[in-house]
Amino acid sequence: AQSVSQHNHHVILSEAASLELGCNYSYGGTVNLFWYVQYPGQHLQLLLKYFSGDPLVKGIKGFEAEFIKSKFSFNLRKPSVQWSDTAEYFCAVTRRISFQKLVFGTGTRLLVSP
């Protein structure tokens, strides 16, 4: 069974600091990869997604992620975080041949202090 690991459970940063959140998946086949964000009290929103092509994916709000196939990783980055980026971030994976089930990581809670 495929699984997703997010090694950073809690991250605290000051505004303007750079962010990198790790995500590794276990499935060896072709996958689709996603990062979702959940602001306090809200539902999940899609930040970005990777299906194929350029492994560097740009999403909304200045976020980007890089797919490194050899490392089974899809790390999320942002050069300069803002207080409004305080949220929980989830990496998710689904198999390319089947879009039926999205498997989530356990999430990383990011706190950005002003």
Place this chain on the structure above:
Amino acid sequence: NAGVTQTPKFRVLKTGQSMTLLCAQDMNHEYMYWYRQDPGMGLRLIHYSVGEGTTAKGEVPDGYNVSRLKKQNFLLGLESAAPSQTSVYFCASMRSGGNSWGYTFGSGTRLTVV
């Protein structure tokens, strides 16, 4: 366009009571999903449906039942609620097709079983 609507938004149940959570989508999506979100565990798939009249088990189906009698509705039932089912429940639906693929999430139902 409402997207994915979940009702109710909040509910408190006593142990042993039953209830049904409703998920409705107006986007003509084929696939629908029920997830539960618990602290430190991310989102875990309970049941899903790939079309009207079909359902399938996810990672944590025990204690839940589902029905998809109409394409736009996906119901999640708890026959005899237990405190372990205290959670936030999210419904999602999916459209298919190339790079436009993506999930749409509802705003969640916060359920407390006492």
